[in-house]
Amino acid sequence: MMDEATWIQQAQHGDMDAFARLVSLYQAPVYNLAYWMLGERMEAEDAAQETFLRAFRHLGRYDHTRPFRTWLLSIAAHYCVDCIRRRRPVLALDDELTSEGASIDPGDAFAAWEARERIQRLLLRLPAEDRAVVTLRYWYDCSYEEMAQILGTTVSAVKSRLHRARLALARMLGEVGSTEWEVGSRK
Amino acid sequence: MECEESLERMMRALDDELPDGEWLALEAHLEACDRCRARWEGLLAAEEVLREMPILSPPPGFVGRVMARVDRCRARQHAFFGGLALAAGTALVILIGILPILWTLPGWASLAVVVSHSGGLLLDHLVGAARLLLNSLGLLAGALLVQTLPLALCTLMTAMLLAGLWWGLLRRWQTVAT
DSSP states (O other): OOOEEEEEEEHTTTTTHHHHHHHHHHHHHHHHHHHHHHOOHHHHHHHHHHHHHHHHHTGGGOOSSSOHHHHHHHHHHHHHHHHHHHHHHHHHTTTTTTGGGGGOOTSOHHHHHHHHHHHHHHHHSSHHHHHHHHHHHTSOOOOHHHHHHTSOOOHHHHHHHHHHHHHHHHTTTTTGGGGGOOOOOOO | OOOEEEEHHHHHHHHHOOHHHHHHHHHHHHOOOOOHHHHHHHHHHHHHHHHHHOOOOOOOHHHHHHHHHHHHHHHHHHHHHHHHHHHHHHHHHHHHHHHHHTSHHHHHHHHHHHHHOOOOOOOOTTTHHHHHHHHHHHHHHHHHHHHHHHHHHHHHHHOOOOOOHHHHHHHHHHHHOO
């Protein structure tokens, strides 16, 4: 049975079947990262497709010493951050963040849909980079080092973003008054 | 323990990186500080929500759509390089055809003389050779401009026309294929 490394090598030599296997293997991780970052299914699919297309174009430059998943998620995360930055002025007009972006799939159980909606609404209020860190941490269980590699930043920057995001999410959940959350305000 | 330190410990506790001794100290601080306790409860609630992030399935046919885009991308790359090769090939064939005409131009003869003479005496006669070389190149360029400019333009236009036809045909084939 062939493994991922073989498929990558074959794809680098122009084997389309091998590349299709890689797409099939990584479609869920890439699509989920795009969805949790962008918050809309159509846009997530487009971003996931674009990620694989860019991966195909730059497959020759892929460094085999780096995990393929990290490389692929790095392409996806950067693309999604760019998408979010491009559309920011549009989102600012709709600060209420209603759930209109996410269509209800009749096939999904209501509880699952509700949970997804709830998380998505919270995530959409975070800055793009913080959203990426939260998704990589909680969906992919990435280490700080891996997140830093994927996002092209330092471990301390990733930690700082995750801490900030956790505090922001906790504040959004409304468990305590917002004045309690002012970091560094006390003596 | 200061509240700032307790916050840092809370974050490490969420990452399962807080040693038992420090956890006990944090717990003692949480007992005593209402604000930090409220914070910790909020963080735990957020943690619980984030742990619920469900796995979504990509839409059906996703792999097929990706591969269709990849195929289109490859076709465009092939078309580009095919068109480039066709244009270069056409230009080469036409240039080979006009080479005998070029050979009869006056600049070529003096250029050949300069090159053959300056080969062994390059250091001694570098300046003179360079002057001669420039002169002969000037002569050649003048002759080329006068006698072969129409031919060069004709070559360029033919190559562009063929490349354009190639692109048009490929686009048509791709449209039919999709």
